Amino acid sequence: MFKPLVVALALVLLPFAAQASNLPDYPFIHTTGEGFAMIAPDMGEIDFDITAYNADPAAAAAAVAERAAQVQALMVEGESSASLRDTRKEMRTAEADYAVRSSVHIVVRELGKWRPLMQALLALPNVDHLSTTFGRKDREKVEQELTASAVKDAQRRAEAMAAGFGKKVGAVNAISSGQLRNLTNAVGLMPGDLYYRSNRTVDAAPADKDYLAIEALRWSQTVDVIFRIK
Template sequence: MLRPAALSFALLCCHAAACASPLPDYPFVSASGKAEQWLAPDIGELQFDVVAQRRDGALALAEVEEASAALAAQFAAAGVDAADIDAFELGKKSVAVVAQAGEELAFSTAISRHFTVRVRDLRAWPDYIAALLAHKAVDNLGVAFDRVDRAQVEQRLLLEAAQNARRTAADLAQAFGRKPGAAVAISRTPPDKLGGAFGFAGAAAETAAARTPAARGNAVPAAIQFGQTVHAVFRLK
């Protein structure tokens, strides 16, 4: 027989365990819904650095300024609006030059400037890529594609994902002779506080970022992916 002190301690442990349980005190069903669509992009983005390296830092700076001005003029002549060209602050670093036997280690100065260019007319995209690849001062070239109506696309897919989650919950509940009621927890990603008890353990986080498939050469991809995922918990009727 437990003594009063031991009994109080046991009851306290049981109470703490009950309070710490992530399970709700009502029957529920959890489900996830996903919706995705591949759509043709209508806007692109070029990201690159203009770089020059010389032992004389002033010469490197002059080369970067000259190349930057030439590229900006080239994009403007091609019809890219100045507001769609972002030129960032200059970067500078010292680079060790490999010394010959018996020579002291020397250093050169590398000057760089990062550019982001938004391209709204993708018909000229291959020409832009070819010009940047051929330019000796351009380094770290990267590309991305998107749609100007991204917000509307994501909103529609979000509603479709939510409807899919409810249909899945209804199918699960019907298999046990129940029906899903009101949603009591909703999340685009698996809620950390709900964890495995709500069926979300180990689920990968979904984002609505567009995924760009590989394109041949300098071509614009035929389509990019948009997607939304919804996780929900429904009270069972």
């Protein structure tokens, strides 16, 4: 009777033992630091669909091609560029016609041209599902600066905790960083993130969104650090 009980207890305690074995075998403090900055963007991106409806699919495709040519005509070398992709045709049974749609992606490298370009796009017919986002050309440099700020923040937090117990912070034994976060997107001011939308799709934006406005970036970088306790 006792043997099965011992085996059962061992099985129950096994996960806790495994978890404890993953902890450092020395006194330590684990802290998370954050670096945050509000930054003016120096580039932007625009995503939208060109959609045409017609009982004749060839006529709908021709309308999409015409609108795409108008979009390309708005581009200026060195300042903006447009690419079209994912052209698709769909039969709408209820409407007895075809929908031909093509996704457009525009990169604006000179934000001084943002407003007139956006005004021209908004004036075009057949444009829907418009989405905009902003970023920085020197993103890696900004990310390094935010990481350095996050490390200092983690150090400050660790020292405050150690001081509360009359201890001091020792050497760093482990550190890891999270992904750069765009908090502008997190609070709903922007429909997408410039750098981490790996499979970009066109999002429906709020009806009251001001497409002519250029939003400041709110970027955050976090680090997790394990310090020894002296």
